Amino acid sequence: MSKRRNTTISIVAAVLSGTLVYGLFQLQRLQLEQRDTVAVVVPKRFIDAGERLAEGDLAYRFVPVDSFDEKMLRDVKLASGMETIVPLGTNEPILDWKINKFRLLPASMESTFQIPREYIRSISNGIRAGDKVTLYVSGENEPSRRLFGAAVTVASVKSAGNVEIDNMHNPNLLSLAEGDRERMYASRRDANGMIDYINLNLSEEQWLELDGLCKDGARKLVVAFSPESLHVGGEAEAER
Incomplete structure (x- = not known):
């Protein structure tokens, strides 16, 4: 019985020793790899x-x-x-x-479209580049409805002279000339003024649907600021 017990202990000790050696080898290999x-x-x-x-x-x-x-x-x-x-x-x-971090570029399946003025019934005040907006279709002889399921991104907003709405205290063009992209982006975000033109990042399908609904003049768009703008990483709220 004693001999069998000694044999068992020797086998267990050998297994434990082998496991320890293998574990140390793996640890050393990992350390060398990380080095x-x-x-x-x-x-x-x-x-x-x-x-x-x-x-x-x-x-x-x-x-x-x-x-x-x-x-x-x-x-x-x-x-x-x-x-x-x-x-x-x-x-x-x-x-x-x-x-x-400048979120104004269209996604891979999108393009930036300037929405014709005659397509628009109203635009919320204070919309700026980078904001999210919800689009509604309003017709004379039919109920108004939401156009797309998700909000879309504003690429830029422009005045009647087709000039981008700017921040008078921090002009976008001056920042651009100085190569200061941070200040240029902040200028676009803080701009405020009367919007006559709005550029939206839309997929081809979205633009064709929008154009088909509005080009005969019977329906127009209502562009509403979306609360999604306030939840894009918290940055929109901070920049406001």
Whole structure:
């Protein structure tokens, strides 16, 4: 009985010893890999152009030092809240030029359309570039209705002279000339004035539906400010 017990103890000790050695080997291998790699930010899923990145969409991935590019982002917080300029593949390292916080560009399946003045019945005061708006169709002999299920993005708002509504204390053109994109964007957001032209980012299907409804003059658009503008990462509220 004693001999059998000793054999069992020897076998268990050998298994434990082997497990410990293997665990130490794996730990050392991981440490060596991390020493020769860099953690970069990647999307957990495919992200289309024009989408806004949320922190839950992002993760870290280790890439070899030899493959690391200085344009790769290394902090999730730098990417969270940004908008994609080009599509991003799953687990693709995010380069800084592929994202932007200026949310005025149309998404990959959209274009920017200037809405003809004769199509519009009314526009809410204070709408600015980057805001979300809800569109309604109003006809003389039919009930008014919402045009699209989701709000759409305002690319720009312009005056009667087809000049973008500007902030007199911080002119957009001056900021543009000085190459100050931060101030230029703030100028567009803070602008206030009478809107005569509005440019919207729409898909082709949305534009064709809108144009088909309004071009005969029997129906017109009511453009209403959407509360969605206040929940885009909290930035719209902060900028107001």
